Amino acid sequence: MTPSPTATKIRVLIAKPGLDGHDRGAKVVARALRDGGCEVIYTGIRQTPEMIAEAALQEDVDVVGLSILSGAHLELFPRIVDELKKRGRDDVLLFCGGIIPEEDTPALEKLGFQAIFRPGANTQDIVKYVFDHVTK
Amino acid sequence: MDGLIERFLQGDRRALARVISRVENETAEGREFLRALFPRSGRAHTIGVTGGAGSGKSTLTGALAAEYRRRGHTVGIVAVDPSSPFTQGAILGDRIRMQDLTLDPGVYVRSMASRGALGGLAPTIDDVVAVMDAYGFDFVIIETVGAGQDEVEVAGTALTTVLVNNPGTGDDIQAMKAGILEIADVLVVNKADHPGADVLVSQLQALLTLSPAGSRRPPVLKTIATKGEGFGALADAIADHRTYLESSGEMERQRAIDARHQVLSIARSILLERIRQATPEAELDDLVGQVAARHLDPHSAAEALAARLHA
Ligand SMILES: Nc1nc2c(ncn2[C@@H]2O[C@H](COP(=O)(O)OP(=O)(O)O)[C@@H](O)[C@H]2O)c(=O)[nH]1
Ligand SMILES: [Mg+2]
Numbered sequence: 138m139t140p141s142p143t144a145t146k147i148r149v150l151i152a153k154p155g156l157d158g159h160d161r162g163a164k165v166v167a168r169a170l171r172d173g174g175c176e177v178i179y180t181g182i183r184q185t186p187e188m189i190a191e192a193a194l195q196e197d198v199d200v201v202g203l204s205i206l207s208g209a210h211l212e213l214f215p216r217i218v219d220e221l222k223k224r225g226r227d228d229v230l231l232f233c234g235g236i237i238p239e240e241d242t243p244a245l246e247k248l249g250f251q252a253i254f255r256p257g258a259n260t261q262d263i264v265k266y267v268f269d270h271v272t273k
Numbered sequence: 274m275d276g277l278i279e280r281f282l283q284g285d286r287r288a289l290a291r292v293i294s295r296v297e298n299e300t301a302e303g304r305e306f307l308r309a310l311f312p313r314s315g316r317a318h319t320i321g322v323t324g325g326a327g328s329g330k331s332t333l334t335g336a337l338a339a340e341y342r343r344r345g346h347t348v349g350i351v352a353v354d355p356s357s358p359f360t361q362g363a364i365l366g367d368r369i370r371m372q373d374l375t376l377d378p379g380v381y382v383r384s385m386a387s388r389g390a391l392g393g394l395a396p397t398i399d400d401v402v403a404v405m406d407a408y409g410f411d412f413v414i415i416e417t418v419g420a421g422q423d424e425v426e427v428a429g430t431a432l433t434t435v436l437v438n439n440p441g442t443g444d445d446i447q448a449m450k451a452g453i454l455e456i457a458d459v460l461v462v463n464k465a466d467h468p469g470a471d472v473l474v475s476q477l478q479a480l481l482t483l484s485p486a487g488s489r490r491p492p493v494l495k496t497i498a499t500k501g502e503g504f505g506a507l508a509d510a511i512a513d514h515r516t517y518l519e520s521s522g523e524m525e526r527q528r529a530i531d532a533r534h535q536v537l538s539i540a541r542s543i544l545l546e547r548i549r550q551a552t553p554e555a556e557l558d559d560l561v562g563q564v565a566a567r568h569l570d571p572h573s574a575a576e577a578l579a580a581r582l583h584a
Contacts, residue, residue: 145298146361146386171362176386181369188375192368195381197290225287 163204169260190220314406321427324437329463331370332498340504349405352416393417393424428456440469465495
């Protein structure tokens with residue numbers, strides 16, 4: 138039987154590492170990706186690096202999007218990348234969003250975050266980024 | 274298969290995750306995996322958790338899994354949420370209520386989108402459950418979408434079906450006549466910390482006395498999923514149900530019915546696909562047009578399509 142054209146979906150994990158409790162931005166991104174046709178796994182707030190990487194593994198996602206407002210990205214993101222690597226999931230497409238100073242861009246790029254979406258970013262650009270860069 | 278099955282059989286979780294994706298996406302490779310793994314399934318106790326949206330299915334699934342872990346068992350969880358009929362996308366949020374289980378090596382949680390399937394499940398749910406079963410989990414818990422009273426399909430996927438109700442929702446009892454009660458092997462009044470729980474328990478018990486004489490009467494239990502209260506009793510009731518299935522001969526009967534249903538339903542989609550492939554689009558348009566104009570009845574049109582299989 139031929140697989141139906143809609144069979145293979147892009148699976149995205151949207152996660153909020155760290156201690157801040159505001160997930161409005163993360164939810165807006167999750168909805169935009171859903172409206173773009175992705176299957177979005179949303180895990181809620183206060184996720185540790187281990188929890189994010191483990192969810193990425195169990196859900197076999199293609200993309201991990203991180204939302205952060207607390208300013209702890211330079212501390213948390215390297216640990217998340219590390220945990221993903223430990224589980225053989227450093228093959229995912231990464232992006233991040235939230236309050237992230239411009240001067241941190243090079244450090245995050247080096248970690249594998251080629252796209253950083255700051256407040257005011259167009260959600261359509263996020264959807265486009267995912268579709269343009271995911272390897273399925 | 275680049276050694277994926279070997280790693281799966283060694284208990285590699287990454288391999289499990291990848292095999293599930295292939296099976297869920299109905300790829301040729303996925304079919305091969307299923308062929309190899311299916312004979313190893315049939316050992317897990319599969320449990321369906323159904324009930325209205327917001328009734329606490331995800332929280333209860335997490336708390337039940339935690340109870341099984343305390344008893345030394347391993348647990349696989351498949352949680353289904355709806356796909357958008359417009360974009361085919363989905364937001365799968367059941368994990369939010371199962372956070373405490375994420376780092377437990379004895380638990381694996383997988384979110385699935387319904388991908389157009391009706392009845393509260395996903396098109397490949399039986400295949401994904403079989404894969405988890407073959408992986409060796411002692412229990413596989415299936416959480417349905419929870420869209421309403423027509424979610425009876427899960428009874429054909431799981432050995433034991435748990436129906437979740439809440440006190441104080443009023444219309445519940447009335448809506449129940451619709452047949453959902455017949456599929457319940459265990460009834461749960463969750464959110465028992467809310468007023469009216471005992472009243473609802475009595476109402477459900479009264480309703481159950483109406484079931485046919487001689488049939489097994491499902492127990493009604495109270496839980497507070499957010500506090501993990503009532504889960505020892507729930508796990509016991511689920512185990513009792515399995516014992517009943519095995520000792521009464523119902524187990525074989527139910528398995529035969531489920532297998533027949535599954536095979537026929539797959540055969541139906543294969544035949545439909547073949548008919549679609551054997552029929553030029555223009556011819557389908559023509560037949561459909563004749564029906565729309567009332568020149569031809571739909572049964573004759575469908576017969577004409579089916580006849581293409583022998584042409
Ligand atoms: N008070 C109370 N709230 C509960 C209980 N179980 C679940 N909830 C809450 O009910 C809401 C919906 O729960 P969820 O598990 O997502 O329901 P689902 O949609 O059926 O999966 C959440 O806010 C839970 O915290 C319970 O036993 N008591
Ligand atoms: Mg749920």
